[in-house]
Amino acid sequence: MQRSRCTVLSGSMGDAIRFMKPVNVFPSVETILHCLGWMRQSLVAYCRLPILQLIRPSNPGRTRAGRIRRLPRAIATTCCMLMAANASALPAQEPNAVADIRSVLQSQQEAWNRGDIDGFMNGYSRSASTVFVSEDSVKRGWENVRERYREKYADRAKMGTLIFSDAEVTLLASDAAVVLGRWSLQRAKDHPHGRFTLIFKRLPEGWRIVHDHTSAAAKPK
Structure with missing residues (x-):
């Protein structure tokens, strides 16, 4: 050869x-x-x-x-x-996906402000793997997250009026996104507020929260 x-x-x-x-x-x-x-x-x-x-x-x-x-x-x-x-490997900021995620947040805010915690929880994935982190507490599973909200906000006075603001939606993939934003509650005696980071996943029923990390600002002295 x-x-x-x-x-x-x-x-x-x-x-x-x-x-x-x-x-x-x-x-x-x-x-x-x-x-x-x-x-x-x-x-x-x-x-x-x-x-x-x-x-x-x-x-x-x-x-x-x-x-x-x-x-x-x-x-x-x-x-x-x-x-x-x-460039082609990076996910595009699909206008429909971003709008759908913002719509979930808007629906949660409206449900909360009419005292409907179950309606608010519709924004979360009904899964045992759903995670909620706040301060030093971790709740796993949709049912446990709902129970946490019911215990902490047992009546309308404690629920107050919820406002989500400054929400920044970033798509990580065609079926995943992260949202950074602010939350605040208008109540008669106080005004708690803080930040949240949410991981959304596109599921058959639509975009849902699978991981929620919410923190509260320090109370004024």
Whole structure:
């Protein structure tokens, strides 16, 4: 079997003309595998390191200067492809998804302000894995979270008037989102308020809260 000759180009991006040093080698199995894996491995290394290694078939009709002149174009093309791939992998801020999540928060606020805790709890996933964290307490499961609200806000005076504000919705994927916002209660004798971080998941019944971390601001002295 006749083995063809390859050229290994190794160089520094800072000075391609001076440091490009072709070395003629006969490809082994490892070299061929390296060639096949070049798109997957070497280009990723280029993005992080100042050293680039290329393996390409040698062509006596091409001059070294010609290969070097084409190198920047290849690098630019590859970088564009990588950036496009990364951009396409990021979730888009779908207007409908954001609006649906805001609608869940609005429905919770309205249910709370008419004294309907069960209606408020419709915004949570009815799952044993639903989590509510507040201060040093962790409640797991939709039923336990509902019981926590019923015990702490046993009557309309304690429930007060709920206001959600400054809600920032960020999609993490097509079926997941995180919401950062503020909450406050208008009550006759006090005005508790604080922050919340919610993780929403798109379920068959719609967007629902699967993780709630709510904190209260320190009471004024």
